[in-house]
Amino acid sequence: MDIVVLVKQVPDTESLVQIADDGVSIKTQDIKWIMNPYDELAVEEALQIKEAQGGTVTILTLGPEKAVETIRTALAMGADQGIHICDPAAEGSDALAAAKLLAAALKDLPYDLIIAGHRAVDEDNYQVAAAVAEFMGIPQISMVNKVVVSDGKITCHRTIEGGTVVVENSLPALFTTQRGLNEPRYASLPGIMKAKKKPVDVKTVADLGVDGGSVGAANRKVKIKAFNLPPERQAVRMIQGEAAADKAAELLKILHEEIKII
Amino acid sequence: MAQGVFAITEQRDGELRKVSFEAVSEGRRVADGLGADLTAVVLGSGIEGLAEELKKYGPDKILVADDAALADYTTDAYTNVLAELIQSSDPAVIITGASAQGKDLSGRLAARLDAGLAMDCVEIKLDNGNLTYTRPMFGGKIVAKVEIEGSPQIVAIRPNVMDIVENSKEPAIEKPAVQVGDLKTKIIEMKMETGDKPELTEADIIVSGGRGTGGDYAAVEELANELGAAVGASRSAVDEGWRPHSDQVGQTGKTVSPNLYVACGISGAIQHLAGMSTSKYIVAINKDEEAPIFSKADFGIAGDLFEVLPAIIAEVKKLK
Numbered sequence A: 001m002d003i004v005v006l007v008k009q010v011p012d013t014e015s016l017v018q019i020a021d022d023g024v025s026i027k028t029q030d031i032k033w034i035m036n037p038y039d040e041l042a043v044e045e046a047l048q049i050k051e052a053q054g055g056t057v058t059i060l061t062l063g064p065e066k067a068v069e070t071i072r073t074a075l076a077m078g079a080d081q082g083i084h085i086c087d088p089a090a091e092g093s094d095a096l097a098a099a100k101l102l103a104a105a106l107k108d109l110p111y112d113l114i115i116a117g118h119r120a121v122d123e124d125n126y127q128v129a130a131a132v133a134e135f136m137g138i139p140q141i142s143m144v145n146k147v148v149v150s151d152g153k154i155t156c157h158r159t160i161e162g163g164t165v166v167v168e169n170s171l172p173a174l175f176t177t178q179r180g181l182n183e184p185r186y187a188s189l190p191g192i193m194k195a196k197k198k199p200v201d202v203k204t205v206a207d208l209g210v211d212g213g214s215v216g217a218a219n220r221k222v223k224i225k226a227f228n229l230p231p232e233r234q235a236v237r238m239i240q241g242e243a244a245a246d247k248a249a250e251l252l253k254i255l256h257e258e259i260k261i262i
Numbered sequence B: 001m002a003q004g005v006f007a008i009t010e011q012r013d014g015e016l017r018k019v020s021f022e023a024v025s026e027g028r029r030v031a032d033g034l035g036a037d038l039t040a041v042v043l044g045s046g047i048e049g050l051a052e053e054l055k056k057y058g059p060d061k062i063l064v065a066d067d068a069a070l071a072d073y074t075t076d077a078y079t080n081v082l083a084e085l086i087q088s089s090d091p092a093v094i095i096t097g098a099s100a101q102g103k104d105l106s107g108r109l110a111a112r113l114d115a116g117l118a119m120d121c122v123e124i125k126l127d128n129g130n131l132t133y134t135r136p137m138f139g140g141k142i143v144a145k146v147e148i149e150g151s152p153q154i155v156a157i158r159p160n161v162m163d164i165v166e167n168s169k170e171p172a173i174e175k176p177a178v179q180v181g182d183l184k185t186k187i188i189e190m191k192m193e194t195g196d197k198p199e200l201t202e203a204d205i206i207v208s209g210g211r212g213t214g215g216d217y218a219a220v221e222e223l224a225n226e227l228g229a230a231v232g233a234s235r236s237a238v239d240e241g242w243r244p245h246s247d248q249v250g251q252t253g254k255t256v257s258p259n260l261y262v263a264c265g266i267s268g269a270i271q272h273l274a275g276m277s278t279s280k281y282i283v284a285i286n287k288d289e290e291a292p293i294f295s296k297a298d299f300g301i302a303g304d305l306f307e308v309l310p311a312i313i314a315e316v317k318k319l320k
């Protein structure tokens, strides 16, 4: 089973995110970069399938030079090789253009299965995986928390509001991860040493045969006009009172009579 | 030239989901702003009745795509049918819900149509016929204003945020012949929770419990029951095995926007806030008056949840 995992490097969720001077991007200098949490689940699942059934796990990343750190992390977890689409011309691509680039790289790769995250916690687009599946002409199964792969078929438990749908597809297919799928492993020290020797192939936009005029910040279909900080809530009103019952009565008075929400 | 607005609705088991009414109401507002027509689209099997229900929200036209293969959502059947309907009507704007279905569908549809997509929007602004979409990014630490170039523009709206507005019309109801195409996905089973508890992403009120519950959710659940609310949880509570993953609110869980979010024994970590900061009102109950959740809440009670919750439950009961 040959598996490709789409992995993105994103700001650590703990990071303080500040708006850059241009007003449409974030300041990157103080940010710690990590593997997108949903993609960790994707790498882990790929490794488990490989351990059970054999095959290869390839990590595919589109991102700036430092994104190779995240590829190395995945290799240290146990993936076999990396492909890094790294080209200033691709920077700032929107989700659709990113998917075009990833799909172009996938065309040259043998694969039975593609695993991606449900969302990348930077732009929160929830879109790249579905678009990649469309460009590859394969089915996508979103928000999966259980997978069985056998006999050229994949059965996924897809989480939806209020329940789960079990769906079956034939391979090749793409699915996206949801928490509950697995517990991602940490890279071991020997894993980290080995990762240094694993191949990472770097590709430019031109290498992929993609028209430079359709990718990158200048060619976004979804144009960012402004970044703002979220509106501040008014300062909290702490409910005073002697006993819990007094506080509860006061809270209910507010919720029921003042803001009429219950 | 592309014109008109499409609102794609969502049904399950022949019942329209709430986000459908939000999409059609918002569609009406956008269409009025653009001086264009609104078409509501409903897909399913044996669903004529649903068109009646949608009339209330003011579409000029309702397209009913009725086919046995559309009974339950699958990416391939829904994308095939919608892509064809969209290509033949050429709308300028397509609105759908950013629900589990809407996220799956809109990403695929955008790629098929080579269209820009603004996902999980909390506001659509109209300015001289120009549309600007507001969407949280970086787990809500940033609120971006985006515009989409070209057409159609696809916008998926965050459930529970936009107003449902009644605006009765006598729309034309059409039942186009649909081609579901070559289907690859086979639904084996739908395992749905039973009971009439509201779903987290659709609930008006959520009572959420964190590590501070110590795993005892009795009071959280009782308050939720009294209020007709859904129960949510922090990731710590899920990691402890106290609650299922489907209850998790936050950056790696669900994004919720209820009218009222009651956080009990939750410290207010940034990843938790990412999932609930667009709630209309937030009440925090925490025994640590320095807990970060208080800086994001509207109303706070510093106290032990095992004393405060029973007192609140008693007060709620008095209202009945």
Ligand SMILES: Cc1cc2nc3c(=O)[nH]c(=O)nc-3n(C[C@H](O)[C@H](O)[C@H](O)COP(=O)(O)OP(=O)(O)OC[C@H]3O[C@@H](n4cnc5c(N)ncnc54)[C@H](O)[C@@H]3O)c2cc1C
Residues within 6 Å of the ligand: A013, A037, B209, B210, B211, B212, B213, B233, B234, B235, B236, B237, B248, B249, B250, B251, B252, B253, B254, B264, B265, B266, B267, B268, B269, B270, B271, B272, B275, B285, B286, B287, B288, B291, B303, B304, B305, B306
């Ligand atoms: C990549 C990543 C993703 C994450 N995603 C999520 C996510 O999606 N959702 C999420 O919730 N977290 C997420 N987290 C975890 C997050 O950082 C916090 O660890 C978590 O939210 C803490 O949960 P908590 O508030 O229940 O527990 P704690 O932080 O331990 O807080 C417990 C609180 O309960 C209070 N308390 C204790 N006893 C009582 C009592 N008797 N009465 C009243 N108050 C009491 C305490 O004062 C404390 O404030 C993520 C973390 C990472 C690194």
Ligand SMILES: Nc1ncnc2c1ncn2[C@@H]1O[C@H](COP(=O)(O)O)[C@@H](O)[C@H]1O
Residues within 6 Å of the ligand: A005, A006, A007, A008, A009, A036, A038, A039, A042, A060, A061, A062, A063, A095, A098, A102, A115, A116, A117, A118, A119, A120, A121, A123, A124, A125, A126, A127, A128, A129
């Ligand atoms: N630049 C990228 N490189 C590799 N994979 C990506 C990239 N962007 C998105 N993905 C994949 O698509 C998923 C969804 O991302 P998004 O649509 O941006 O929320 C991520 O979890 C990744 O698996």
